[in-house]
Amino acid sequence: MKFNTKTIHGGQHYEKETGSVMTPIFQTSTFAQISPGKPVGDYEYARSANPTRTALENSLASLENGTRGLAFASGLAATDALMKILKPGDEVIATDNLYGGTYRMFTKVYQDFGIKFHFVDMTDLEKLESLINKKTKLVWVETPTNPLMKLADIAEISKITKKHNILLAVDNTFGTPYLQKPLDLGADIVMHSATKYLGGHSDVMAGALIVKDKELGEKLHFSQFATGGILGPMDSFLVLRGIKTLHLRMQRHCENGMKVAEYLSSHPAVKKVYYPGLENHPNHKIAKKQMIGGFGGMVSFSFNSGKMEDAISFFEKLKVFTLAESLGGVESLANHSATMTHASLTREERLEIGITDDLVRLSVGVEDIEDLLEDLKQALA
Structure with a gap:
């Protein structure tokens, strides 16, 4: 199947008992057995597996061309399950410009459990490889990064991790399987x-x-089963439903994202625009190499004045964009990284990785682009 078809049919089939085309919500915690240790079907207890969650996990595996998908209660729950296959004394090399929640988990939780973290610019492959030693077990890459849209060359990094026989994990939230x-x-x-x-x-x-x-999949499933960070059936159903329009939404996100980035690049109040689709983006060549079909809907920018007050004024005047946490929905959102997604970092830590107080991150939605540009125009006036 090609990707657009996979979003609708990948790993999916109609429900066998009733013929339901859409996966039903199996709102149950347990399943009957005909004799001890002999369940009626393939399921025993919903923490281990649930038919609705299984359908989502099969869809996820199909979209990413994997053999196994696992669905969790949040992205951080998924990251947590991965970290739990490590042991005290292990070392992790991670992107320096991480999502604040991931950075908080690494430094405030797992660092206290005896796992050592190194944060590095993933475009500096020599520096990355120089940090690898016998204790290194994982390289964690976020590309594009949140919120500065830095990119890492996944293929080149994988050559290094394979040479040293260590795992490579990639946060693909911004890219989505539609793009990479x-x-x-x-x-x-x-x-x-x-x-x-x-x-x-x-x-x-x-x-x-x-x-x-498959062996790694079993290890991660055990981590999920043993510690319980599973996704419930109703939420599994909602993500499954969302995936069926992923290709349509991402096409519009990419179109609108590029036009917003181009508009901001020409605005006299704007100092710098962070968007991998722009030719002046320092990682544009990497973006063209590994992002297929567009460059996403995430755009960040800073002000010529460098003043946080200008960012606050901008947020307060928005009418179509909504000031809110999160991203990736059909509606356009605006975020102030310093006080929202990356508030867990100190100001010094934020400035060290380039997150200034005037930085604005936009999640460009699927509305009419004319309305979005008009909203930006009046908010920047």
């Missing part, structure tokens, strides 16, 4: 905050891990 497929580029694990583009309607919290190696 990390497993095909050499990654071992893909993570999604399915709350975002996969769900697509700002009405569900969910996360996902997808792998190609």
Whole structure:
């Protein structure tokens, strides 16, 4: 199947008992057995597996060309399950410009459990490889990054991780499988905050891990089963429903994202625009190489004045864009990284990775582009 067909049919089939075309919501916690240890069907207890969640997991595996998908209660729950296969003394090399929640988990939780983290610019491959030693077990890549849209060359990094026999995990939340497929580029694990583009309607919290190696899939499933960060059947249904229009939404997100980035680039009040589709983006060549069909709907920018007051004024005047956390829904959202998504970092930590107080992150939705540009125009006036 080609991708657009996969979003609707990949890993899916009608429900066998009734013929229901759409996967039903199996709102049950347990399943009958005809004799001890002999369940009626393939299911025993919903923490291990649930038919609605299984349907979603099969869809996720299909979209990313993996052998196994796992659905979690959030993107951070998915990341947490992955971190739990590590042991005290292990080392992780991660992108320096991480989503704030991931950075918080790494430094405030797992660092206290004896896991050591190194944060590095993933475009500096020599620096990345220099940090690898016998204790290194995982390289964690976020591309494009949140909120500065830095890119990493997944294929080139995978050559390094394979040479040293360590795992490569990629947060593909911003890219989505519509634009890039990390497993095909050499990654071992893909993570999604399915709350975002996969769900697509700002009405569900969910996360996902997808792998190609079956043994690794079993290990991650045990971590999920043993610690319980599963996705419920209703939420699984909502993400499944969202995935069926992923290709249509992403096409419009990309179209609108490019036009918003181009508009902001020519505005006299704007100092810098962060969008991988722009030719002046420092990682534009990487974007053209591994992002197929567009460059996404996420755009960040800063003001010529450098003043936080200008950003606050901008947010307060918006009418179509909504000032809110999160991203990836059909509606356009605006976010102030310093006080919202990356508030868990100190100001010094934010400035060190380039997140200034005047930085604005836009999640460009699927509305009419004329309305979005007019809203930006009046808010910037």
